[in-house]
Amino acid sequence: MTEIKPLAEGEAWAGAKWYDLADRESGAVRRVFLWVPPEAAGQAPAEGWPVLYMTDGNAVIATAIDAMRAQACYPSGTNTGWGVLVAIGYPTDDAYDPFRRSWDLGPPPGQNYPPFWDDGEEVRTGGGGEMARFLLEDVRSFVAAKVRVNPEHQGLFGHSFGGLFALWLLFQNPKAFSHWIAASPAITWEESFLLDDLSRFDAGAAQAYVHVSAGEWEGDHLAPFQTQAPDAAERLKEKAKTRTIAAAQEMAAALSKHPGLTADYETYGGENHMSVLPVAVNRAIQRVFALS
Numbered sequence: 001m002t003e004i005k006p007l008a009e010g011e012a013w014a015g016a017k018w019y020d021l022a023d024r025e026s027g028a029v030r031r032v033f034l035w036v037p038p039e040a041a042g043q044a045p046a047e048g049w050p051v052l053y054m055t056d057g058n059a060v061i062a063t064a065i066d067a068m069r070a071q072a073c074y075p076s077g078t079n080t081g082w083g084v085l086v087a088i089g090y091p092t093d094d095a096y097d098p099f100r101r102s103w104d105l106g107p108p109p110g111q112n113y114p115p116f117w118d119d120g121e122e123v124r125t126g127g128g129g130e131m132a133r134f135l136l137e138d139v140r141s142f143v144a145a146k147v148r149v150n151p152e153h154q155g156l157f158g159h160s161f162g163g164l165f166a167l168w169l170l171f172q173n174p175k176a177f178s179h180w181i182a183a184s185p186a187i188t189w190e191e192s193f194l195l196d197d198l199s200r201f202d203a204g205a206a207q208a209y210v211h212v213s214a215g216e217w218e219g220d221h222l223a224p225f226q227t228q229a230p231d232a233a234e235r236l237k238e239k240a241k242t243r244t245i246a247a248a249q250e251m252a253a254a255l256s257k258h259p260g261l262t263a264d265y266e267t268y269g270g271e272n273h274m275s276v277l278p279v280a281v282n283r284a285i286q287r288v289f290a291l292s
Helices: 057-072 098-105 129-148 160-174 195-202 231-241 242-257 276-288
Strands: 008-011 017-022 031-035 049-054 084-089 151-159 181-184 208-215 261-269
Touching: 008 084, 017 129, 017 261, 017 276, 031 057, 031 129, 049 057, 049 129, 057 084, 057 276, 084 129, 098 129, 098 160, 151 160, 151 276, 160 181, 160 195, 160 208, 181 276, 195 231, 208 276, 242 261, 261 276
Parallel strands: 049 084, 049 151, 151 181, 181 208, 208 261
Antiparallel strands: 008 017, 017 031, 031 084
């Protein structure tokens, strides 16, 4: 396989580095953040470091690094060991690139939507296949050339659209990761097409762990600070449509019936769709890098 060379690179946080990689097929440039355990963590295990891959890289990498550093240095008290962190984002200083993530994290076939901004481009979903190939081929190859990793112990984390993407990729390629973490997944997005994938899903010989979660205020009730808001009625109507908690619980229950898969669900108390992100990232660290 041809060596992948970054278009640009730089320093991020706490020893992390970022690399702008051009997709070898589409040419689309994405920013890949890479954090490797420090010297204090010791040598990599004989089989290589376990790895956690994350979508929405700009928004999650700093939280993930801090969660890892705070816990892996005290394994007997946290049950969390060291590992490599890889987060896929975009060449921007913002937490998100809404336009590009809609395409990348929206599984096919996708749909078209009005622009996010005046005079902006039409928003498209359905590029999940391109993103999956970039992740599984380009990014994995690039990371393996940088650090010795364990190909049998690798997790994928995604939140919201990222959670939808993670579940969709699980259905397409259940052996791609040993750990799948889907936080507040947009399961009912685009007429709940993901449930058709679930109905056809066959885990085969895959052995994997799946963790599905949502925040307390993603269910039937509004968060306390929203109850008196002018748009309270509209928010309740949208909640009835998205069913984030119920859909996530149903998904975990369905996946747990597949031999070889261990699936569970968790509600994060006091959290809404966005505030849940750092809590979910921390839980991904704890699940993927658990020592026992």
